[in-house]
Amino acid sequence: MRIKNETTRLPRIARGRSLTVLVNGKPVTAYEGETVAAVLLVEGFRAFRHMPASAEPRGLYCGMGICYECLVTVDGMPNVRACVTSLRDGMTIEAGAQP
Amino acid sequence: MNASSDLAIIGAGPAGLAAALAAAKAGVSVVLIDSAPRPGGQYFKQLPASFSGSDSLTHQGEVRQITEALAHHNVTLLMDTVVWDCHQDESDWLLYLFGTTAPKRLRARSIVAAPGAYDRPVAFPGWTLPGVFTTGAVQNLIKSQRVLPGKDIVVSGTGPLTLAVAANLVKAGANVRALLEASPIVKPKTLSSLTAMWAQWARLREGLDYVSTLLSARVPVRIGWAVVEARGRQEVEEVVIAPLGDDWRPDKTRQQVMAADTLVVGYGFTPNTDITRLLGCRHARRHARGEHIPWRDRDMQTSVPGVFAAGDGAGIGGSELARLEGHLAGCAAAVYLGRMPRLELERLRVSDTARLARERRFAAALDRLFTPGSGFDTLADDNTVICRCEQVRLREIQAAVASGARTANEVKGLTRAGMGNCQGRICGSLVARAIAGAGATTEELDSVGSFTPRPPLVPLPLTVLAEALP
Numbered sequence A: 001m002r003i004k005n006e007t008t009r010l011p012r013i014a015r016g017r018s019l020t021v022l023v024n025g026k027p028v029t030a031y032e033g034e035t036v037a038a039v040l041l042v043e044g045f046r047a048f049r050h051m052p053a054s055a056e057p058r059g060l061y062c063g064m065g066i067c068y069e070c071l072v073t074v075d076g077m078p079n080v081r082a083c084v085t086s087l088r089d090g091m092t093i094e095a096g097a098q099p
Numbered sequence B: 001m002n003a004s005s006d007l008a009i010i011g012a013g014p015a016g017l018a019a020a021l022a023a024a025k026a027g028v029s030v031v032l033i034d035s036a037p038r039p040g041g042q043y044f045k046q047l048p049a050s051f052s053g054s055d056s057l058t059h060q061g062e063v064r065q066i067t068e069a070l071a072h073h074n075v076t077l078l079m080d081t082v083v084w085d086c087h088q089d090e091s092d093w094l095l096y097l098f099g100t101t102a103p104k105r106l107r108a109r110s111i112v113a114a115p116g117a118y119d120r121p122v123a124f125p126g127w128t129l130p131g132v133f134t135t136g137a138v139q140n141l142i143k144s145q146r147v148l149p150g151k152d153i154v155v156s157g158t159g160p161l162t163l164a165v166a167a168n169l170v171k172a173g174a175n176v177r178a179l180l181e182a183s184p185i186v187k188p189k190t191l192s193s194l195t196a197m198w199a200q201w202a203r204l205r206e207g208l209d210y211v212s213t214l215l216s217a218r219v220p221v222r223i224g225w226a227v228v229e230a231r232g233r234q235e236v237e238e239v240v241i242a243p244l245g246d247d248w249r250p251d252k253t254r255q256q257v258m259a260a261d262t263l264v265v266g267y268g269f270t271p272n273t274d275i276t277r278l279l280g281c282r283h284a285r286r287h288a289r290g291e292h293i294p295w296r297d298r299d300m301q302t303s304v305p306g307v308f309a310a311g312d313g314a315g316i317g318g319s320e321l322a323r324l325e326g327h328l329a330g331c332a333a334a335v336y337l338g339r340m341p342r343l344e345l346e347r348l349r350v351s352d353t354a355r356l357a358r359e360r361r362f363a364a365a366l367d368r369l370f371t372p373g374s375g376f377d378t379l380a381d382d383n384t385v386i387c388r389c390e391q392v393r394l395r396e397i398q399a400a401v402a403s404g405a406r407t408a409n410e411v412k413g414l415t416r417a418g419m420g421n422c423q424g425r426i427c428g429s430l431v432a433r434a435i436a437g438a439g440a441t442t443e444e445l446d447s448v449g450s451f452t453p454r455p456p457l458v459p460l461p462l463t464v465l466a467e468a469l470p
Helices: A036-042 B014-025 B060-071 B135-145 B160-172 B188-201 B204-216 B274-278 B318-336 B342-370 B374-379 B394-402 B408-415 B428-436 B442-448 B462-468
Strands: A018-023 A026-031 A071-074 A077-081 A092-094 B002-010 B030-033 B075-078 B081-089 B092-099 B105-113 B117-119 B132-134 B152-157 B175-181 B221-223 B225-231 B238-243 B256-259 B262-266 B269-271 B283-285 B292-294 B307-309 B385-387
Touching (some): A018 A036, A036 A092, B002 B092, B014 B075, B014 B318, B030 B081, B030 B105, B081 B274, B132 B135, B135 B160, B175 B225, B175 B256, B225 B262, B274 B292, B283 B442, B385 B428, B394 B408, B408 B428, B428 B442
Parallel strands (some): A018 A092, B002 B030, B002 B105, B030 B075, B152 B175
Antiparallel strands (some): A018 A026, A071 A077, A071 A092, B117 B269, B225 B238, B238 B256, B283 B292
16 A cells, blocks of 8 residues: 555655556556556566465565575566565566466 | 776775775775775765765765865776685786676775775574564665665664664654663663663764653563564564573573564674785784684784784774774775875874874774674574575584584584575574584684685676686
8 A cells, every 4th residue: 555645644745757657467556666566566466476486486585686586587587576666667476476 | 908006995984984984085096995885984985976965874965075175186086896706916916806897907006995895794584584674784874765664563672773773763754663772781761871871972963862762652661571482474574582601601491572563683793805815914803703804014004014904804993993094994905005104004093093082082982782692693593594695504604513523614514504605694604603612712713713715705707707807
């Protein structure tokens, strides 16, 4: 969920210009400057991927590019860290699929 | 394209920025490298460039001041860039870089390592479930992305950052169901004075603000309690909490279950030492929690001449100590490079001695209060994943030890723990303590050693490796 200026006591901010990305084929409106992880959480994804063999779900954990748990497929490139990848207009994101 | 400079600084947080400014002012040519898109590190984590608004959460004014000052000197910023290998080449260091605008290699005569720290991993049943986040992840989501990690949130951890995260979640409008301060030696009455002590050290108004935010939102606070298990099928659905004994051993006979979709855990920080270990700097364990830190002389120089280390990556001390150490390291590098008279460094060291000592005293006090005891290692059961990347469970590590493995590298070879994408950054200290056993001394942990870092330090596209070949 995005934090709204109207309902937060945090300092007010303005997000970047809006853009559209495709999350598992579905067009989603997001904002320049947001990360892939942020838009996935906003879209209700918790499991970003499932482990090979065990099929255990994994999601965002360290949030700063250290742990490599939040790997998703971006524009056809697998194993991209969602937490440190910024959105671009028209980006395609594949996440959460069972192996 | 290859590039060269007098000094390469790895990490553009408080320590790296201070080192860059100090060295550049002395006439040293500096390349400052960071994997993030903007300088500042985790402490000065900035809003994305395309966002605008108040900076009171992120201290953007401070980081802007420093970067503007850097612009007047011979400093090249390489953002979005990682160092994936580094070795000596005659009298220089050769750094291998990966980044959109970075040269493939950088030649430097001296290095300041300021890689910072990350949340200290603690393994417990269910810690790999989606919905379990570190405090660092949640701070980033709130401060930099303005996104909430979930709806019904339990925060379990220790130390000032746990308070900060819980307060920020409340301010952001989240339902914080409980804040658990795990340290059993923190008493309710001392919590506010501790916060004040930390706040003097960092920022007075912020610290007091956290406490009043939590009090006014009536967030239930339990001291000496922690989450001992996260449960759910595909994500967190509930958490199990329990009180801790003096050595942080959970009393599972008194455990309770709480519904929650999100668990935030933060048990202090681990210095990021892969660069200093790769460079061959001598490391030692500071205490039985097991983190390695590089040995340094009083000018921040490591055991390898010309290689300096500053900030949380050389031992957790917070942003103010990082700044002081970075400044000293930058000056010491300038002396090493012949751009600053040694006398000036001596003078600086004398004038900074009291401030350095004060920051280190605070760091030591926080460390005593907020470092998990050995009983916390009993959280993981036989089936708990220790190495998240390679899915190695505690019983597999114990089996390797039973079959004769005594060092971290031997367990790595037998089980694959530490061989995955994160290269042991998350499981390194967990594996070391699993080998040494509960209650191990610092010396016993030292004999276990740590995973040997190997290039590439981070996963890379094969084309990058192919292009790096001579």
